[in-house]
Amino acid sequence: MRRVQATLYSIPPSHPCHAARLMLEHKRIDHKVVEVIPGTHAVAVRALGFQRGTVPALRLDGRKIQGTTEISRVLDQVRPQPRLFPADPQRRAAVEEAERWGDEVLQNAPRLITRWLAIYRPQMRVHMATEAGVPAPTLVGHANAPVARYFGRKVGADDTERVRALVADLPEMLGHVDGLIADGVIGGEQPNAADFQIGSTVRALLTFEDLAPAIRGRPAADLAMRLMPEFPTSVPAGFIPAEWLPPLHG
Numbered sequence: 001m002r003r004v005q006a007t008l009y010s011i012p013p014s015h016p017c018h019a020a021r022l023m024l025e026h027k028r029i030d031h032k033v034v035e036v037i038p039g040t041h042a043v044a045v046r047a048l049g050f051q052r053g054t055v056p057a058l059r060l061d062g063r064k065i066q067g068t069t070e071i072s073r074v075l076d077q078v079r080p081q082p083r084l085f086p087a088d089p090q091r092r093a094a095v096e097e098a099e100r101w102g103d104e105v106l107q108n109a110p111r112l113i114t115r116w117l118a119i120y121r122p123q124m125r126v127h128m129a130t131e132a133g134v135p136a137p138t139l140v141g142h143a144n145a146p147v148a149r150y151f152g153r154k155v156g157a158d159d160t161e162r163v164r165a166l167v168a169d170l171p172e173m174l175g176h177v178d179g180l181i182a183d184g185v186i187g188g189e190q191p192n193a194a195d196f197q198i199g200s201t202v203r204a205l206l207t208f209e210d211l212a213p214a215i216r217g218r219p220a221a222d223l224a225m226r227l228m229p230e231f232p233t234s235v236p237a238g239f240i241p242a243e244w245l246p247p248l249h250g
């Protein structure tokens, strides 16, 4: 087996970073994970020579690769077994489409909710600073309001109606995940690229204590917990506005 040198630049709350790490582990590729301080990560990875200011960012044998969908493909090239994409063209197309949907649609859900909370709920910023282990988290959390606004606006998370509608859409999105499992696209014995993409996002959604009761018990939640039993961050109950939650329970 060819030896591969890999360093993954990551931030602890980032579900795509966990997807990338889980794919490296699945491939049994020796790798180092470098945790960058959240909020500084965009600048940090650019300073390291990556083209975009996003994590996951992977240095692999001197190549610089960014984004979960690019990482999954490169990993299959450098270490073909176990495969992240099926050999059969029809099954491959289904996995690619599920991965695309996971990347472009579902992945935004925890990101937008987190960033909305960071803008509009000061206690979220204090909580994040506490989890990050920074000194004086209350002070840092309050002082970080402009940083939270910057990162929130970047992805449209300052739009309250948009984020509220996204929360209301979660049952439909999770229904789509359950459908992919029922159809055998994901959730098989050997996880594929779409399992890691989608499973890591559902796992991130489960860390919101306000959302978890509506997710637990679904096939999507079982898959997420199987792929990633532990997640390093969480969001306490009571942070998401109570009036947003009824649509989650039908």
Ligand SMILES: N[C@@H](CCC(=O)N[C@@H](CS)C(=O)NCC(=O)O)C(=O)O
Binding pocket: 014, 015, 016, 017, 041, 042, 053, 054, 055, 056, 066, 067, 068, 069, 103, 107, 111, 151, 154
């Ligand atoms: N779809 C990309 C998303 C990458 C991404 O946006 N990562 C976030 C962290 S979850 C980030 O680094 N954002 C930087 C920013 O918003 O400036 C992937 O799957 O890798």
